Amino acid sequence: MCTRYISPEAGDIERHWHVGGRSPLRWTRDMFPSYQGAFIRAARDSASYERELVVGQWGLIPWFAKERKVRFPTSNARSEELDQKASYKHPWARGQRCVIPAESFFEPCWETGKHVPWRFWRAEGEPWGLAGLWNVWVDKETGEEVESYTMLTINADGHPLMGRMHRPDPKRPPEQQDKRSVVSIELQDVDLWLTAPLDMAATLVRLAPAEMFRAEPVVRVEQG
Numbered sequence: 565m566c567t568r569y570i571s572p573e574a575g576d577i578e579r580h581w582h583v584g585g586r587s588p589l590r591w592t593r594d595m596f597p598s599y600q601g602a603f604i605r606a607a608r609d610s611a612s613y614e615r616e617l618v619v620g621q622w623g624l625i626p627w628f629a630k631e632r633k634v635r636f637p638t639s640n641a642r643s644e645e646l647d648q649k650a651s652y653k654h655p656w657a658r659g660q661r662c663v664i665p666a667e668s669f670f671e672p673c674w675e676t677g678k679h680v681p682w683r684f685w686r687a688e689g690e691p692w693g694l695a696g697l698w699n700v701w702v703d704k705e706t707g708e709e710v711e712s713y714t715m716l717t718i719n720a721d722g723h724p725l726m727g728r729m730h731r732p733d734p735k736r737p738p739e740q741q742d743k744r745s746v747v748s749i750e751l752q753d754v755d756l757w758l759t760a761p762l763d764m765a766a767t768l769v770r771l772a773p774a775e776m777f778r779a780e781p782v783v784r785v786e787q788g
């Protein structure tokens with residue numbers, strides 16, 4: 565599961581995805597769950613289709629939540645379970661899909677027996693557009709609307725790169741570890757992802773080939 569990524573600058577998002585906010589937006593660039601981050605969706609209040617840049621909490625707040633602080637992790641959603649999990653099945657069924665811009669993201673590698681963070685970029689240097697779902701939660705006491713989103717993941721067992729990440733489960737055989745990867749939505753598929761019928765959008769939830777990635781361990785500087 566991805567629990568950290570680097571968001572691009574506003575200008576880079578606007579240029580790459582041809583989208584902008586209706587008012588000045590601010591978000592955290594070094595993103596962790598519960599932080600405020602940027603995502604792109606089909607505009608909620610437009611009579612015709614257009615892309616909209618939004619800022620919301622990374623960690624989807626489901627409709628049934630009593631408060632905005634969710635007591636279980638919702639920053640990642642398993643794509644295989646979207647139509648089953650109460651937190652995600654309504655946004656998935658309603659087509660509330662989004663693209664999460666990321667310069668890079670981080671995953672843990674345990675091949676040495678210890679947690680070693682790795683950073684992942686696109687090989688050609690462009691930003692990632694990661695698949696997600698969004699939701700608007702309404703505070704019943706104040707009427708405030710709170711934007712939030714989750715990042716989709718997919719099984720990566722057998723993937724030459726992503727299959728190496730995450731701590732192995734000693735109770736599972738090597739071919740059934742359920743290693744996870746983020747899902748990349750390519751630039752030419754953005755409008756399809758944001759607007760297509762459910763069955764068509766589902767075809768875009770797939771593993772990116774290993775040659776699309778550039779990855780390396782993060783070097784930690786020891787404090788003297």
